[in-house]
Amino acid sequence: MSDAAPPEDPIAATRRWLERAVIGLNLCPFAKAVLAKGQVRFVLSQAQTGEALLEELASELELLERSDPEKIDTTLLIHPRVFADFLDFNDFLELADGAIAALDLEGEIQVASFHPDYQFAGTDFDEVGNCTNRSPYPTLHLLREASVERAVAAFPDPEVIVERNLETLDRLGFEGWRKLLAS
Numbered sequence: 085m086s087d088a089a090p091p092e093d094p095i096a097a098t099r100r101w102l103e104r105a106v107i108g109l110n111l112c113p114f115a116k117a118v119l120a121k122g123q124v125r126f127v128l129s130q131a132q133t134g135e136a137l138l139e140e141l142a143s144e145l146e147l148l149e150r151s152d153p154e155k156i157d158t159t160l161l162i163h164p165r166v167f168a169d170f171l172d173f174n175d176f177l178e179l180a181d182g183a184i185a186a187l188d189l190e191g192e193i194q195v196a197s198f199h200p201d202y203q204f205a206g207t208d209f210d211e212v213g214n215c216t217n218r219s220p221y222p223t224l225h226l227l228r229e230a231s232v233e234r235a236v237a238a239f240p241d242p243e244v245i246v247e248r249n250l251e252t253l254d255r256l257g258f259e260g261w262r263k264l265l266a267s
Contacts, residue, residue, distance in 0.1 A: 092220075092267070094128055094162045094164045094220070094221045095126045095128050095162060097220040097221065097265075097267070098126060098160060098162050098219060098220055098221060098223060099126065100220075100265065100267065101219050101220050101265055102115065102119060102124070102160075103119070104264050104265060105215075105261075105264060105265060107119065108264070109249075109252050109253075109256070109264075110248075110252075111216055111249050111252070112245075113235075113239060113245065114232075114235035114236075114239070118157045118158055118231075121154075121157075123153070123154070123155065123156060123157035123158065124157070124158055124159075124160065125144075125148075125156045125158070125159040125160070126159075126160050126162065127140075127144060127159060127160065127161050127162065128162050128164075129161055129162060129163035129164075129165070129166070130165070131163055131165060131166050132165045132166055133166060134166060134167070134172075134176055134179070136166070137163050137166050137167070137176070138176075138179055138180075138183060140161065140163075141161060141180055141183055141195075141224060142183050142186075142187060144159050144161050144226060145183060145184065145187055145189055145193055145226060146187060147159075148193060148226050148228070149187070149189055149192060149193060153228060153230075153231065157228060157231050158225065158226060158227050158228065158231070159225070159226040160223055160224075160225055160226075161223065161224040161225075161226065162221050162222070162223050163221070163222050163223070163224070164221040164222065166222070167199075167222045168222065169201075170199050170200075170201040170202060170203060173197070173199050173222050174197075174199075177195070177197055180195045180197075180224060181195065191229060192228065192229055192230075193226055193227065193228060193229065194226075194227050194229055194232070195224050195225065195226055195227075196224075196225040196227060197217065197223070197224060197225070198217050198218065198219035198222070198223040198224075198225060199217070199218065199219065199222045199223070200218055200219065200220060200221065200222070201218070202214050202215075202217035202218045202219075204217070210258075212253045212254060212256070212257060212258055212261065213249075213250045213253055213254075215253050215258075215261050216246075216249050216250075216253065220265065
């Protein structure tokens with residue numbers, strides 16, 4: 085009998101991160117409503133190469149574009165088998181933007197990025213503020229720009245979100261972050 089824990093379900097881990105960190109810490113004040121309405125599509129990528137992920141991304145972009153926003157407003161494309169290295173993942177984002185352009189979806193859909201080792205330019209890896217974009221697995225977040233614009237317009241002061249998030253994470257610290265996401 086093995087003592088090894090079974091591998092974690094990437095969708096369950098991502099949902100827990102979304103509920104506990106993104107919504108629980110209010111890192112994104114717009115996320116709670118779409119999750120509560122069941123408008124978040126969670127997709128586990130089977131891609132093992134960047135090319136395969138790009139194909140899946142294109143399919144998901146097309147599906148989101150033609151879907152009723154009341155049914156699917158946003159998609160989290162979780163890809164645990166490709167781009168474990170953050171710099172490779174970051175380089176891939178240019179191809180993701182290229183897919184949006186190639187599908188003529190600029191101004192309609194945008195891609196936000198999350199990664200376990202996310203690091204903002206000009207920061208040290210161990211700065212807790214990087215956790216605002218750290219997810220359990222590499223993830224591409226497909227967002228309808230119209231939904232983003234409506235959410236931002238309804239928020240009283242969207243400029244304070246980043247500052248508030250950094251203060252929240254500074255208070256929480258890395259140990260608090262780890263405990264928050266523990267299963």
